[in-house]
Every structure is written in structure tokens, then in C-alpha cells.
Amino acid sequence: DGGITQSPKYLFRKEGQNVTLSCEQNLNHDAMYWYRQDPGQGLRLIYYSQIVNDFQKGDIAEGYSVSREKKESFPLTVTSAQKNPTAFYLCASIAQGAYGYTFGSGTRLTVV
């Protein structure tokens, strides 16, 4: 079945550590997105990529980095510069010409 797979489901980060969240899709979608979800707030865009080897900052890109070396993969690195990384992270993708995202199942990141 086609879909978006995020891993791991739960991730714990120590202070000063970088961690990478995986997002893989087999939907052949061109565009991929990373959102952050905090309680009581709408999804906030971190980074997005419309084509391979190209990506753009979203509203809250500081402290995060991404890469898009393959169409299927869009990993997100939460760096030590992100001071409040505890959140639920969602990856999404969309087909060319479509309007609604397909979301992954999310990764919950907690700082310990």
C-alpha cells in the first residue's frame, strides 16, 4: 500500500544532541513537508521541498535542517540550536496539482 512512513514513533533527545527524524513516501509525490504540532496550536510549517535537491524554510525553520537527496525521502534533523524541541512532528506530502496533504503517523520527540 502507498503511504508515508515516519520513524521512529517516539524519540528522546538529550540536551545538546542532534537527532534525525525519518520520513519516507512511496506515493510518488513531488512535494514534501515537515510540520510541528504543539498542544492547543495549529500545525506550523518547518521546512518544505517541492523537488529533489531543493528545499525552503517555513515559518519556524530555526534550529532545524533538512535534506532531499531522493524523491522518496525527506529527513528532518533537530539540532541543538532548537531550544524547545519537545513536540509532535508530522511529515506530509502532496501530488502535483492536488490540494490536500497525505500525512505520516508522526514522531513524538521529547527532551530528557
Add this chain to the structure above:
Amino acid sequence: GESVGLHLPTLSVQEGDNSIINCAYSNSASDYFIWYKQESGKGPQFIIDIRSNMDKRQGQRVTVLLNKTVKHLSLQIAATHPGDSAVYFCAENNGNNNDMRFGAGTRLTVKP
């Protein structure tokens, strides 16, 4: 700036009741609206969408109403059951998939 918001953060109903979840939007340029359902610890799932040239759209047990005059969107769920318990949020798209805006969500609880 433009934003998408919800009128009520929580809604509790009895099994079998009809539920109405509301959403206000402020971007008059938005031409596509989506309702998502998000269960605890999972990614959002598409429920139903509507284009700005429509006032109403029906799906299976769900109906979305769009009132462009007052910039209001609602999701009606008929004959709710406990499996409908989740956070529901709306999203608006002004034609730019890289600028999708999301509401914070309403938590619907259906009591058996």
C-alpha cells in the same frame, strides 16, 4: 496576519447524537478547505474537502458547509459513535500548497 481558528476547543456528545464543529477563517483568497481527523498519537486523516465555489458537500455521515459571507466553515457528523472521538481541525489553501494554514483543532468526545 491571516489565520484559521476554531470556535470551541472541546465538544462532548452522546453516542447517536449529531455533532457540529466550527471553523472561522480570515483569508478571503482561500479557495479550498479541508477537514482532518486526528486520533491520539496519530497523523491527521483527510475527512472531506470543499472548494470555495460550493456551499455544501456531503460524504458518508459527514457534511461540510461553507459560508463565504461570514468566512465560516463547519463539519457536521451524523449519528456519532465512540470511534469518532478525535481532534478535528480545518485547513485552508489559497492555491499555494506551501502556504496551507491549519486551525488548532476541536476535541470531540463521544460518550457511549
